[in-house]
Amino acid sequence: MKKLLIATAIAFSAFSTVALTGCADTTHNSSEHSHELTIENAWVRASEYSDHEGGMTGVFATISNGSDHDVILTGGSTDIAMMVQTHEVVDGMMQETENGITIPAGGSVTLEPGGLHVMLMNLKKPIVSGDKVNFTFAFDDGSEQAFELTAKVSDGGDEEYHDH
Numbered sequence: 001m002k003k004l005l006i007a008t009a010i011a012f013s014a015f016s017t018v019a020l021t022g023c024a025d026t027t028h029n030s031s032e033h034s035h036e037l038t039i040e041n042a043w044v045r046a047s048e049y050s051d052h053e054g055g056m057t058g059v060f061a062t063i064s065n066g067s068d069h070d071v072i073l074t075g076g077s078t079d080i081a082m083m084v085q086t087h088e089v090v091d092g093m094m095q096e097t098e099n100g101i102t103i104p105a106g107g108s109v110t111l112e113p114g115g116l117h118v119m120l121m122n123l124k125k126p127i128v129s130g131d132k133v134n135f136t137f138a139f140d141d142g143s144e145q146a147f148e149l150t151a152k153v154s155d156g157g158d159e160e161y162h163d164h
Helices: 002-022 030-034
Strands: 037-045 056-065 071-077 081-090 093-096 101-103 108-111 117-123 132-139 144-152
Touching: 037 132, 056 071, 056 101, 056 132, 071 081, 071 117, 101 108, 117 132
Parallel strands: 037 144
Antiparallel strands: 037 056, 056 108, 056 117, 071 101, 071 132, 081 093, 081 117, 132 144
């Protein structure tokens, strides 16, 4: 009887392993997707809005998606700002995007003044031209890409800023 119970337990264990393996999740983990995203020409803006503690500024770049599925830029992180959000400019008014910024499959999106961008708000210290800012882009699949951005002056996108 003891041998029968052991044999049954072994058979059940082997069957369970095969059955569960057949049902395994086939989705890819986030680290496999990060190499399909390319971020180029990333920089942070220096302006009268960023030259003081408590100020704000934008992060800009071109993000290309080499995968066969859309990826959403959800924001990012930095030690220099208390809040990071994805923004867009609509009819000259800057506003937070509702669901991040979609980078289409096989396509690219340019984050630029007067358009889509990542906003750094409530700065912990001023950002002026030439400063270096560590920033990590974050995506909905859990992947991240870290950069050291250089602050530079640029013409505005004619958007209007309001207190958040």
